[in-house]
Amino acid sequence: MNRLRAVFMRGGTSKAVMFRRDDLPENRGDWDRIFLQVMGSPDPNGRQLDGMGGGISSLSKICVIGPPSRPDADVDYTFAQIGVRDSFVDYGANCGNMSSAVGPFALEEGLVRAPSSGEATVRIHNTNTSKIIVARFPVDGGKLAAEGDIEIDGVSGKAASIRLEFLEPGGARTGKLLPTGRACDEFEIAGLGTVRASCVDAANPCVFVEASALGKSGDELPDALEGDAQFLRRMEDIRCVASVAMGIAGDRDEARRMTGIPKVAMLSGPRSGRTLSGRELAASDADIWVRMISVGLPHRATPITGAICLAVATRVPGSLPCASLLSAQCGAAGPIRIAHPSGVTLVDARVSGAGEAIRAEFGAVYRTARRLFEGNVVYQMPEPSL
Numbered sequence: 001m002n003r004l005r006a007v008f009m010r011g012g013t014s015k016a017v018m019f020r021r022d023d024l025p026e027n028r029g030d031w032d033r034i035f036l037q038v039m040g041s042p043d044p045n046g047r048q049l050d051g052m053g054g055g056i057s058s059l060s061k062i063c064v065i066g067p068p069s070r071p072d073a074d075v076d077y078t079f080a081q082i083g084v085r086d087s088f089v090d091y092g093a094n095c096g097n098m099s100s101a102v103g104p105f106a107l108e109e110g111l112v113r114a115p116s117s118g119e120a121t122v123r124i125h126n127t128n129t130s131k132i133i134v135a136r137f138p139v140d141g142g143k144l145a146a147e148g149d150i151e152i153d154g155v156s157g158k159a160a161s162i163r164l165e166f167l168e169p170g171g172a173r174t175g176k177l178l179p180t181g182r183a184c185d186e187f188e189i190a191g192l193g194t195v196r197a198s199c200v201d202a203a204n205p206c207v208f209v210e211a212s213a214l215g216k217s218g219d220e221l222p223d224a225l226e227g228d229a230q231f232l233r234r235m236e237d238i239r240c241v242a243s244v245a246m247g248i249a250g251d252r253d254e255a256r257r258m259t260g261i262p263k264v265a266m267l268s269g270p271r272s273g274r275t276l277s278g279r280e281l282a283a284s285d286a287d288i289w290v291r292m293i294s295v296g297l298p299h300r301a302t303p304i305t306g307a308i309c310l311a312v313a314t315r316v317p318g319s320l321p322c323a324s325l326l327s328a329q330c331g332a333a334g335p336i337r338i339a340h341p342s343g344v345t346l347v348d349a350r351v352s353g354a355g356e357a358i359r360a361e362f363g364a365v366y367r368t369a370r371r372l373f374e375g376n377v378v379y380q381m382p383e384p385s386l
């Protein structure tokens with residue numbers, strides 16, 4: 001058995017095992033087998049009891065932080081989404097929630113310098129998307145401030161605010177904000193017929209469909225969606241068709257193997273409904289409702305990169321989020337309130353240009369993070385790579 005230095009952190013509404021790049025094998029071919037063991041995957045029972053994972057996608061994550069590989073960044077950050085029931089390790093996308101933990105981790109590990117008090121600014125190069133994320137957060141005694149006044153839905157208590165600015169988030173995977181060249185597409189889906197969808201690539205590629213097209217109201221909670229095999233199958237079909245249309249996968253078989261991207265989400269307009277905690281949300285509490293699927297499972301809270309992609313999409317004329325759901329606000333500036341199973345997330349975005357020249361200038365969100373555990377993870381040495 002082998003021991004590897006690691007830190008366990010919460011970032012937003014996710015948790016991950018954090019590694020320093022120089023502690024991992026130089027040969028990246030060895031990483032997957034280590035990460036799978038650390039998480040306890042694959043687990044046919046879906047619980048990951050033999051590892052650090054929590055049995056759902058938001059709790060089965062790895063972050064690797066090291067020296068920057070480009071001059072406009074302070075650190076490099078590589079994200080890995082680990083399959084729960086399978087042995088898939090996906091480096092194809094970023095995790096916005098865990099991005100909030102990267103700056104504090106880098107500071108407390110001595111990878112970057114900041115004032116002992118005041119505000120730290122860390123420029124993060126996400127290697128998955130080749131994008132820069134600027135993290136700004138208060139420090140006290142050279143560490144992330146232990147207390148603050150921000151409260152995010154899905155996490156109990158209040159903590160210090162971490163502002164994440166995703167600069168030029170468009171084309172994170174495909175190179176284009178609108179990979180199909182259109183703000184709205186029509187896909188033929190078995191059992192549904194023609195389904196309208198908006199394929200947008202900002203922070204992470206996502207495909208958005210209307211809840212009504214799937215016979216849903218849009219306020220269903222994750223357990224209800226997870227128990228609806230037909231719904232999950234149809235959402236996966238939409239995801240795979242969109243993946244090919246966006247140029248992410250060459251065919252549907254390849255798309256099914258790439259479980260992490262694009263994310264697929266169903267949308268509805270302002271409405272009343274309940275959160276996972278039982279709190280009642282009124283129609284006036286949010287501008288748009290979303291239910292997002294990742295790695296085949298409904299999210300308990302909207303992934304931050306998904307929320308930013310949705311925020312950007314609401315600024316794109318002709319997209320489903322803009323034209324169909326936020327028509328009164330399409331093109332308007334200011335915060336957007338996204339309702340998800342755990343509550344409401346506040347985001348902002350700005351888009352400029354039109355047609356082929358359309359671009360996303362930024363997407364921003366506020367999160368919190370906390371260092372939970374530090375020490376060593378134990379794993380069995382994998383067979384050497386050839």
